[in-house]
Amino acid sequence: MIEEVGTTTEGDLIINVGPQHPSTHGVLHLVITLNGETVKNVEPRLGYIHRSIEKMCESLTYRQFIYVTSRMDYLSSHINNQACALVVEKALKIEVPERAQAIRVLMAELTRMASHLLWWGALGMDVGAFTPFFHAFRERELINDIMEETCGTRLTMNYMVPGGVMADLHPDFQKKVKEFITMFKSKIDEYDTLVTGNIIFQNRMKGVGYISGEDALSYGCTGPVLRASGVKCDIRKLAPYDGYDKLQFEEVIETGGDSYARYLVRMRELKQSLSIIEQLLDNIPEGDFQAKTKAVLKPPKGEFYTRVETARGELGVYVISEGGLTPYRIKFRSPGFSNLSALHHMTKGSKIGDLVATMGTLDLVIPDIDR
Amino acid sequence: MFLADYIKSVYNGVTSLLKGMRMTGYYFVHPKEIITQQYPEVKQVLPERFRGEVVMTHNENNEHRCTGCTACELACPNATIKVVTRFDITPDGKKKKALETFVYHLELCTLCNLCIAACPTDAIRMAQTFEHSVYDRKLLTKRLDKPGSKLMEGVE
Amino acid sequence: MLSLENLTHTIDQALNRSFGPTTVLLVEMAMLSLFAIALFAVLGLVLVFMERKVSAYMQIRLGPNRVGYKGLAQTAADTLKLVIKEGLTPDSADKFLFNLAPFVVMIVAMLLLAPIAFAKGCQMWDMNIGVLYITAVSSVSVIGILMAGWASNNKYSLIGAMRSGAQIVSYELSAGLSIISMIVLTGSLQLSTIITSQQDGWWIFKGHIPAVISFVIFMIAVTAETNRAPFDMAEAESELTAGFHTEYSGMRFAFFFLAEYVNIFVVCAIAATIYFGGWMPFHIGHWEAFNHIMDFIPSVVWFTGKTFALIFLIMWFRWTFPRLRVDQLLNLEWKYLLPIGMFNLLLTTAIAILGWYF
Known part of the structure; x- marks a missing residue:
């Protein structure tokens, strides 16, 4: 632990970045040791938004605890809910109807796109370009409208329930999504014009925040961060759930390992998510949107674990049931925590600006790290 | 060629910047692309499933x-x-x-x-x-x- | 036709009839300082409003449109808010320097208004070393920024100020070199002479390629010198929260803020004067009829039009580009702009000697 004030004995500056800082995307607190402009050490301090979600879940029933998980990684709340619903289904051996699975996948991919869009805009802010943020929000707003129409809310949807989804798709859903797809396809090239191709942006990203695949694995990184270092780790491919195995999509791998590779992975994932949505949109199977379940869910005694691919990486849900109404213990394996732990490795010896840019490419959501 | 690479890098850099400027310039002269909704005057009709x-x-x-x-x-x-x-x-x-x-x-x-x-x-x-x-x-x-x-x- | 030249002459003559020469000088100086302060405030308000509107339209937003007619009173309302806001001084700050710094920055910005020719015959001080004066005085503002950063006793401020120091000192070179390459063509440092030398066409056209190169370098360098994005290292919001003015609040923050905008105005006015003829209307060689039509547009319109077009260009940069990293910023200066600028100076000199300009 570094002292939080003053200078070190070698005369290096110690700076507290956060918990209130424009680029920490929340209340992350980094204690950085600076030698001039060069970062010598980064130490994250956590706990500023710890709400003991795991403990809260232990006092809620198996239907109730799902809604709390929307508040963890609020940008992929659908996918969090999906993971929780999956673990309850696994415990109770509930068969989810095909239509419900398709709806879940559609919603999850839309959420992933919304999350990546917000990340793209926020990364622009981190490297000092303000305009991308608003352009990304224009498209994200359409996704939010779709969510609002079908699920009722815009961010913390609580749409996934054990056995399926809470309500059937809105009659306008397909029309709205098609409108979104046409709109998005006409705008995606602008993203490359405005940011990807920009020489300043490329110089800020290339060769910065490098982490090798081996190191990334040893830090427990998952998701786009690990895939940018050339390691296959997409849960949708490795352990398919909710019918991902029936879909045609490519697992995006980059081998650069630097910030630019992480950037490209997410940009290509946007297109992959779009292709998944296009495949499913006209082929949503008919049937029930929810399996018949008992009013009171009581999983048998035992331990259950599922994992899903959120927009940030691998989310694991571990539940110990004593056979009662509420879980005995719940543990979330959140992607952000492990990704953040690699920040020190990536940014040691780089400049302050690189620290901010690298943090941007990690796509941190602080409530996901602290829970 | 060192000098050719140097000039090429300058040229590519400048064109990439100009492309970006052309895009923001396009939005500047096309106010119809503005997506702002003036809230108290224009109230969006919320879908029937909206949870208020x-x-x-x-x-x-x-x-x-x-x-x-x-x-x-x-x-x-x-x-x-x-x-x-x-x-x-x-x-x-x-x-x-x-x-x-x-x-x-x-x-x-x-x-x-x-x-x-x-x-x-x-x-x-x-x-x-x-x-x-x-x-x-x-x-x-x-x-x-x-x-x-x-x-x-x-x-x- | 509106002529500011007649106006200033009338005032001067009226004063001379009533008072002795010393009194006249004093009264005129007082009037000019009032004019400078008023201009400072008005320019600040107008440019802040312009920036907010330009950024809004580029970001597909509407921008301020509620306070006053079409939101025009927005910046005035903001200034009022800043005036009545408490100006905090941190406990551990060097209080004298901390309070002095915004005034240093502000006074430098005001001093820079002196040699600018706003219209035909409307110039506060037409000194014979006008261009030299501007380059010299504008580099004083770095002292104010360093003062603010050091006196705040805040590490973010300190880093911001040090960055700003390194940046302004480096980019002064390029800005100076590109001005010199035009001075080679004009043969005078006096702004009024530079403007009259563009009687038969602006230097950006008369000096063709070297003038264009020099103009591009000048614009990049002054963008960096005024700490504007993509070179806003000194305040780099996402890295250093607000850089050198992190600890400032209320009116002292507003002074930094307004001074930044007045500095932009000044550098754009200089660019307009040197490359686009200042208040000189658009003239083409000896097309007397065409030149005469152009003369009907008042000179003040020409000047403000050119200046605001250049200001818009700088705003356009800001709302399009990401920020450079601090080492890339210095690389750009020392590896690209300075060599190109030096080469360009050589080229211009050759052209001036051989008489290859129009």
């Missing part, structure tokens, strides 16, 4: 459908709903549970929709209102059943 707050449906005879079964209270994850019940004596002398007051704490509600999913008689639903801000927190604690309302005929 929980309300209890009453018909024109001031009758509601709540039997006081407290399923919503049990389903609620954060004690937003408090159903106070009383026991009515039916004509044939049996005791029957009935709704006294339905207290709803909007300040605690996360709008998760679990109460509405749990309700067996469709007594409560989500309203599409969203302008909930008040100056006194007490105003957010609401009584959902209208005064003098009674149970609708035939709802068990």
